Amino acid sequence: MQESGHDANPQMKAAFITGHGGNEVVSIAMRPKPVRQPGQVLIRLQAATLNQVDLYMRNSGAGITHQLPQIMGLDGAGTVEEVDEHERAFVPGQSVVLHPAVGCGRCEFCQRGEVVLCTGIQYLGEHRDGTLAQWVSVPAQNVFPMPAGLSFAEAAALGVNHLTAWRMLFTKAQLKPWETVLIFGIGGGVSLAALQLAKLAGAQVLGTSRDDAKLERARLLGADHLINSSTQDVVKEVMAFTGGRGVDVVIENVGAAVWSSAMKSLVRGGRLVTCGATSGDQPSADLRRIFIRQLQIFGSTLGNFDEFRDLLSLTERTGLRPVIDSEFPLDQTHAALSRLESGQQFGKVAIRVGEA
């Protein structure tokens, strides 16, 4: 344990923001190793993956209460290093994956099991130190056994993108095996996760992208019909494929740029679930279409502990593996953030923390 040794103030390597701006505010240097509190599990991280919110925190972090410097990274996987003496669920050395939402445990939403609605929610890497570090200490309820057969990077990726897609598809939209789902921006982390999960559920999947190479890779992952949204009319393609009916479910996180197409692609009574608005968050609402066609619109973020447990069970049983675009050592976090920012990636940009 050379990193911690017997120093009075053990340090660890981490990637953390010291301000807001570009990569110049991201330092890769030493930070104090976290001291495990009662009820927490100290985890030696092996891998994490980047999410859009990491860029948001670097760029501005506006509206998210946080203190600088703050360690980046929401998702993560690693091994248990230290637990409470009476801890029964975990043993040191065990491989685990993290749920990134630390709830207050006392508000009405936490008591209902809706940690994602907690009024005092703290996300790793947003409101508190995250996972781009050698260690992290989190409440034991945020720690789950890692599914067998996955790399640490693949397991880490489940904690944000797949969990988000799970809640959108199965909890919010209640997707059924005989239904058809349209996913915008196939290539992004949540969209690819939604493609994988919808196919596992037996549904038919249509996907859009402006990049033919991404569409081709989505086809290899099982997408049934792919639409190049820069050269084709999405609504026309959807209607042609569905015999003029429209899709049952739309999954989207693009926002204003696709909202109108998304609404027009839905069958009467169809459901739209949104978890992002990267192209703008004030689209025209098209209220007449919503009430006459009785469309349902759901907002969704991340997912709860029970949803994560179900996702991990399915992963272990089916061999589901998140798509990893690229892997970088912790020292190259700048290059990893640039890769995510480029929009060129297909799947997750991972950070190998264990090599730090």
Ligand code: ZN
């Ligand atoms: Zn709460």
